[in-house]
Amino acid sequence: MQRSSSAPLRRGRARSAVATLADLGEMRLIERLGSLLPREPGWVVAGRGEDDTAVLEGPGRHLTLLTCDVQEEGRHFERSWIDPRTLGRRAAAVNLSDIAAMGGEPRVALASLMLPADLELRWFDGILRGLGEGLAAYGAALVGGNLSQTAQRLAIDITLLGRVTRRRLTRRRGARPGDRILVTGWPGESAAGLALLQARAPRGKLQRRHLEPEPRVRAGQALAAGGVTAMIDISDGIATDLSHLCDASGVDAEVDLSDVPVSGVMRRAATRLGAEAHAWILNGGEAYELLCTAPPRRVARLRRALGDLPLTDIGVVLPARSGRWLLHDADRHPLRTGGYEHFAR
Numbered sequence: 344m345q346r347s348s349s350a351p352l353r354r355g356r357a358r359s360a361v362a363t364l365a366d367l368g369e370m371r372l373i374e375r376l377g378s379l380l381p382r383e384p385g386w387v388v389a390g391r392g393e394d395d396t397a398v399l400e401g402p403g404r405h406l407t408l409l410t411c412d413v414q415e416e417g418r419h420f421e422r423s424w425i426d427p428r429t430l431g432r433r434a435a436a437v438n439l440s441d442i443a444a445m446g447g448e449p450r451v452a453l454a455s456l457m458l459p460a461d462l463e464l465r466w467f468d469g470i471l472r473g474l475g476e477g478l479a480a481y482g483a484a485l486v487g488g489n490l491s492q493t494a495q496r497l498a499i500d501i502t503l504l505g506r507v508t509r510r511r512l513t514r515r516r517g518a519r520p521g522d523r524i525l526v527t528g529w530p531g532e533s534a535a536g537l538a539l540l541q542a543r544a545p546r547g548k549l550q551r552r553h554l555e556p557e558p559r560v561r562a563g564q565a566l567a568a569g570g571v572t573a574m575i576d577i578s579d580g581i582a583t584d585l586s587h588l589c590d591a592s593g594v595d596a597e598v599d600l601s602d603v604p605v606s607g608v609m610r611r612a613a614t615r616l617g618a619e620a621h622a623w624i625l626n627g628g629e630a631y632e633l634l635c636t637a638p639p640r641r642v643a644r645l646r647r648a649l650g651d652l653p654l655t656d657i658g659v660v661l662p663a664r665s666g667r668w669l670l671h672d673a674d675r676h677p678l679r680t681g682g683y684e685h686f687a688r
């Protein structure tokens with residue numbers, strides 16, 4: 344589709360001329376929001392589509408962070424894959440990850456639960472237990488929400504509020520040419536786990552990595568304190584999320600996968616499924632690791648601050664208009680953003 348995101352939807356007579364969400368895709372729909380809504384008030388520091396969370400002034404010396412994310416049956420999970428308690432924890436984790444990406448501290452959550460009437464009570468109990476545990480592990484609490492009946496598919500929509508001091512706030516913008524590009528933990532393992540779940544392979548570590556992501560809240564705070572210049576969580580794959588960070592920072596980047604370790608368990612999964620482990624790392628969604636940038640001299644200190652959690656150097660920030668590149672097998676390829684996009688065909 345060539346239509347610009349701000350063009351009005353045309354209502355043609357032919358069925359094919361009626362624009363749908365799939366014509367635009369998630370990113371252009373987010374851009375489009377701006378033209379449909381009134382201006383944001385002055386106390387909104389970061390608003391719609393700008394960062395991992397909205398950022399508001401106050402209270403006191405703090406800034407408020409606000410985010411929401413949904414787990415919907417059939418799209419984010421299958422009931423046959425996951426037990427209710429793990430599902431509750433997962434719904435908490437995907438929101439905690441966005442607060443982590445700002446260097447923030449999670450505080451309170453609201454849960455909007457859309458549930459079919461014939462859902463077994465043990466699912467309700469398990470989801471709530473998991474939500475409570477998942478939030479409490481990072482100092483946050485569920486303080487309200489809404490229950491509503493749905494026809495079939497269950498969905499858990501969480502709104503999470505956090506806070507951060509102005510000094511520690513870490514945005515997607517701020518990356519500078521020469522900064523190293525760093526990623527926490529084990530990117531790619533969640534995507535490998537999803538592929539194994541879909542192939543109904545015997546359960547192992549990779550499936551757990553997908554179903555039970557560990558939000559990097561403490562790592563996010565340590566990275567913010569250690570002086571990273573920009574940060575984002577990996578929800579749509581390294582290539583896509585790095586490209587969001589580059590867009591916000593007005594820079595380009597080069598990723599070198601030769602130094603990214605591929606664990607034995609991931610290599611075996613790739614062989615079993617006839618898949619490419621590097622594709623999982625670059626384009627695998629729902630990793631919920633943190634991607635950040637920092638000057639080279641700070642990298643050793645940042646690694647020490649994370650203790651046992653790996654912080655892998657995957658490339659370098661380039662000046663604007665240098666292009667976005669992937670170094671692989673001694674060749675330089677354009678870095679393609681093959682991550683997940685809602686509504687896209």
Ligand SMILES: [Mg+2]
Pocket residue numbers: 395440441444575576577578
């Ligand atoms: Mg995010």
